[in-house]
Amino acid sequence: GQNIDQPTEMTATEGAIVQINCTYQTSGFNGLFWYQQHAGEAPTFLSYNVLDGLEEKGRFSSFLSRSKGYSYLLLKELQMKDSASYLCAVLDSNYQLIWGAGTKLIIKP
Amino acid sequence: GAVVSQHPSRVICKSGTSVKIECRSLDFQATTMFWYRQFPKQSLMLMATSNEGSKATYEQGVEKDKFLINHASLTLSTLTVTSAHPEDSSFYICSARDSGNSYNEQFFGPGTRLTVL
Numbered sequence: 001g002q003n004i005d006q007p008t009e010m011t012a013t014e015g016a017i018v019q020i021n022c023t024y025q026t027s028g029f030n031g032l033f034w035y036q037q038h039a040g041e042a043p044t045f046l047s048y049n050v051l052d053g054l055e056e057k058g059r060f061s062s063f064l065s066r067s068k069g070y071s072y073l074l075l076k077e078l079q080m081k082d083s084a085s086y087l088c089a090v091l092d093s094n095y096q097l098i099w100g101a102g103t104k105l106i107i108k109p
Numbered sequence: 110g111a112v113v114s115q116h117p118s119r120v121i122c123k124s125g126t127s128v129k130i131e132c133r134s135l136d137f138q139a140t141t142m143f144w145y146r147q148f149p150k151q152s153l154m155l156m157a158t159s160n161e162g163s164k165a166t167y168e169q170g171v172e173k174d175k176f177l178i179n180h181a182s183l184t185l186s187t188l189t190v191t192s193a194h195p196e197d198s199s200f201y202i203c204s205a206r207d208s209g210n211s212y213n214e215q216f217f218g219p220g221t222r223l224t225v226l
Contacts, residue, residue, distance in 0.1 A: 033214070035217075040200075040222075041219070041220065042202050042217040042218060042219050042220040043153070043202075043217050044217070045214060045216070048214060087152065087153070096155075096158070097143075097155070097215060099152050099153050099155075100152065101151070101152040102152045
């Protein structure tokens with residue numbers, strides 16, 4: 001079956017760095033997305049990786065290793081507004097998004 | 110970026126009534142739209158994939174006669190929750206795939222919070 005694993009919850013300190021990991025096993029691979037979702041709101045797009053390596057976008061970076069079925073989202077200079085759930089999603093061979101359960105990130109002052 | 114609107118944003122209805130939710134892609138064409146449901150503190154659950162001009166594809170366990178989907182144009186899909194019951198209370202989110210976007214990215218609407226009394 002198809003499976004995406006990410007930690008349920010993480011806690012970090014304002015100003016610090018946090019890495020959220022995601023491992024996947026899917027039927028085919030056409031890219032991996034990271035979305036941010038604040039409570040009560042719809043997800044918003046953060047990043048897309050389809051080739052191995054690191055994609056940097058401001059304070060957020062996303063890494064992909066297709067051979068390992070592994071990705072991480074790196075958040076630097078954490079701010080209180082970064083408190084949210086972070087969803088990892090893989091586009092499978094049918095171009096259907098397979099969603100992880102999300103990682104709730106709690107930022108403490 | 111591409112914008113998807115959803116209407117209404119919030120609806121409260123009595124048990125047994127039907128509720129229609131609209132999802133529109135405002136500045137792009139979407140041959141494919143997706144309907145998700147999210148219960149509190151849970152991840153998104155795909156309910157169905159809506160394809161313009163054809164029948165929707167429902168996920169296992171989702172009743173197609175209860176959740177009617179119509180995707181009559183390249184910019185509009187509707188979800189009708191028929192004979193709603195309290196257990197249907199949830200956050201319903203649509204997303205649309207930009208037909209001209211090589212990323213295959215899905216753009217999400219702001220969601221509709223349905224409360225069935």
